Amino acid sequence: MQEQMQERLLDFPVIAAVKSMEGLKRALVSPSRVVFVLFGDLCNISKIVEQIKSTDKLAIVHIDLIDGLAPREISVRFVKTDTEADGIISTRSQLVSCAKKMGLITVERHFLLDSMSLANAEKHIASDGADFNEILPGVMPKIISRCVKKANTPIIAGGMILDKEDIVAALGAGATAVSTTKESLWFE
Secondary structure: OHHHHHHHHHHHHHEEEOOOOOHHHHHOOOOEEEEEEEEOOOOOOHHHHHHOOOOEEEEEHHHHHHHHHOOOOHHHHHHHHHHOEEEEEOHHHHHHHHHHHOOOOOEEEEEOHHHHHHHHHHHHOOOOOOOOOEEOOOOOOHHHHHHHHHHHOEEEEEEOOOOOOHHHHHHHHHEEEEEEHHHHHHHO
C-alpha cells in the first residue's frame, strides 16, 4: 500500500487535505490522487471515504479529528473494517503502529514548535514506525531537509502552505509531497 501512495505522489505531489463537504467536492475533481480527510464523524466517515474511493483516489483519514472516535485501537479497527479507507493519519504513535499492523497506510503527524519537538520528531522519523511522516508547518525548508536526512520513510510537508512557491520550496528541500487545505493549490 505504501508503494501505491508513493507512486500516486510521484504523479502529483500535492495532497488535497479536506476539512468540509464543500472542500471534498472540489478535491474529488482535482488532479490530487491522495486525499487527507480532516473532518467527519462516526456517522458519515464511511460515506466520505466512499466518495473519495469512487474517484480512484486514496483516502487517508485523520483519525484524531473524526468526531466520536477515541484515541484507542478500537477506532483504528473501526476505520479498517467499517470504511474503505486506505490509511490513517495520527499524532499518536500507538495508533500509527496499530494501523500499520492492520495493513493500513500510516502517516504520523509531527507539529514542530521548538527544538524539543524537533528532537522528538527526529527520533520518530528515524524509526520505521510510520509509512510516511508529515512535518508541520511545512514552510521550513531547512528543517524539512534536516528531517529528510534522518528519515527512513518519506516526508510530507503540511500546514501553512500558502502558494506554489511554498510547494516548490518544500519539494526542493526533499519532501515527497505537500498536503494543503488551500483548495486553489490542489489544481497547480
